[in-house]
Amino acid sequence: MPKKIITEGTVPIALHHIDKWAGKLTWELYAERLAKALGQTRISRHTLLSYPVLVEAFNAKKDALKASSKNSEGKESNVTLDFAKQEIATLEAKVARLERQNDLLRQQFVRWQHNLYMMPGVDMEKLNAAVDKPMVAVNRR
Numbered sequence: 760m761p762k763k764i765i766t767e768g769t770v771p772i773a774l775h776h777i778d779k780w781a782g783k784l785t786w787e788l789y790a791e792r793l794a795k796a797l798g799q800t801r802i803s804r805h806t807l808l809s810y811p812v813l814v815e816a817f818n819a820k821k822d823a824l825k826a827s828s829k830n831s832e833g834k835e836s837n838v839t840l841d842f843a844k845q846e847i848a849t850l851e852a853k854v855a856r857l858e859r860q861n862d863l864l865r866q867q868f869v870r871w872q873h874n875l876y877m878m879p880g881v882d883m884e885k886l887n888a889a890v891d892k893p894m895v896a897v898n899r900r
Contacts, residue, residue: 764806765813773793773813774856778850780824781848786804787804790803816856
């Protein structure tokens with residue numbers, strides 16, 4: 760069985776690399792840089808394409824890079840200012856990605872809520888009371 764490279768722990772790293780990307784963005788270049796960051800020899804494009812969260816973030820970043828390249832043609836550069844702009848762009852990309860993810864989770868919650876409401880025999884007041892209970896603490900050591 761092949762080794763699982765992209766896990767719950769490595770997805771944030773992969774998303775961070777997309778967020779801070781500058782320059783030409785292709786799946787091959789991204790896979791190469793991510794493999795170095797994760798200490799792997801190689802990650803295939805098809806492996807990355809099997810994770811919808813990575814595909815969505817990649818496509819959004821690619822669109823943002825296209826839009827920013829149209830706006831930045833013919834401007835003078837300052838190293839400190841360029842670094843600050845790059846950091847701001849990274850953080851803005853991260854915020855936009857997290858806002859999209861949050862919207863999707865809210866839509867999923869509304870869908871679940873509607874489906875439960877439509878089920879016969881489900882008491883919404885009991886369900887709300889159960890949802891508001893705190894989680895049970897688990898001592899794993």
